[in-house]
Amino acid sequence: MLKTRIITATVLLAVLLPILFLLPAFYLGVFFLIALTAAAWEWSRMIAPQAKWAAVLYALFCLVVILFLLGMQAVAWQFSLLMIAVLFWFFIAPFILAKGMDLPFQRFKAFYSIVGLIILPATWFALIFLRELGLVFLLTSIALVWVADIGAYFVGKAFGKHKLAIHISPGKSVEGAVGGLLLCYLYAFLCVVYLPLGDSLFGAWAIRFGWVPMFLMVTVLAAFSIFGDLFESQLKRLAGVKDSSFLLPGHGGVLDRIDALLPTMPIAALLAGLI
Secondary structure, three states: HHHHHHHHHHHHHHHHHHHHHHHHHHHHHHHHHHHHHHHHEEEEEEEEOOHHHHHHHHHHHHEEEEEEHHHHHHHHHHHHHHHHHHHHHHHHHHHHHHOHHHOOOHHHHHHHHHHHHHHHHHHHHHHHHHHHHOOOHHHHHHHHHHHHHHHHHHHHOOOOOOEEEEOOOOEEHHHHHHHHHHHHHHHHHHHHHHHHHOOOOOHHHHHOOOOOHHHHHHHHHHHHHHHHHHHHHHHHHOOOOOOOOOOOOOOOOHHHHHHHHHHHHHHHHHHHHHO
C-alpha cells in the first residue's frame, strides 16, 4: 500500500509541479477543472452508487455550471456562488454533521445532489481567484490545510484521548485538532514574517487588520478544514463506502484528497476579497 501511495504521489507531482511553475495560469485552471469534475463524478457515485451513467452526467453538469459562469464573465454570479457555498458551510453543514449517523440518507440524496453542484464549482472559482492574486498567495492558502492536517495527525497520535466525532471519524481527536490549530498559528506567523506582506492572505490581513484578526481568520480556516474532512467522512459512512473512489491508487479518490479544501478555499477567497 505504501509503495502504491508513493508511486501515485510521484506521478501527481510530476504532472502538477510543471503546471504550477512552468506553464501559464490557464493550465492550472484546467488541472483544477479536471480534478473537480472527477470529484463531482465521485460525489454522485456515493449518492447513487448503482446509477453509473448518472454519475457521468452529474460530472458533466458540474463542468457545464463552471464553464457557463466562466463564459458569462458575470463576476457577480461567481461571487454569489461563493457566498452561497460559504453560507452553506457556516449555517447548514453544522446541523448535518450534528445528526451524525442518524441522518436519513435516502431522503437527503436530492439535497446532497444540489449541494455538490454548489460547493464543487465554488471551490474551483475560489482556487482561480486566489491564483489570480499570485501563485504564492494560492499555495500558502492551500498549505494551511496541509499544515492543519499534519499537526492534527501527529499531535493526535501522540496525545489524542478525547474523540472529536467518534461516529463519523473515530481517528480524529480534540487534542489533534488543537495541535493542528497551534501549528497553523505558527505557520501563519512565519508567512507574515518571512514573505512579502502582500504575497499571502495572512500577511495581507495582518497589515490591513492587525495580528489578532489575522489569527482569528486562521482559526476559522483551520476549523473549517477539519469541518470539510468530517463532512466527507460522514457522507462516505452514510453511503457505506471507505473511499470516494479508486481514481488515485493508494489514496482513494479525488474527494478524499480535497475534502478539507471544499470549505476553506471559498472562505479564503471571500476573506481575500475583503482586502
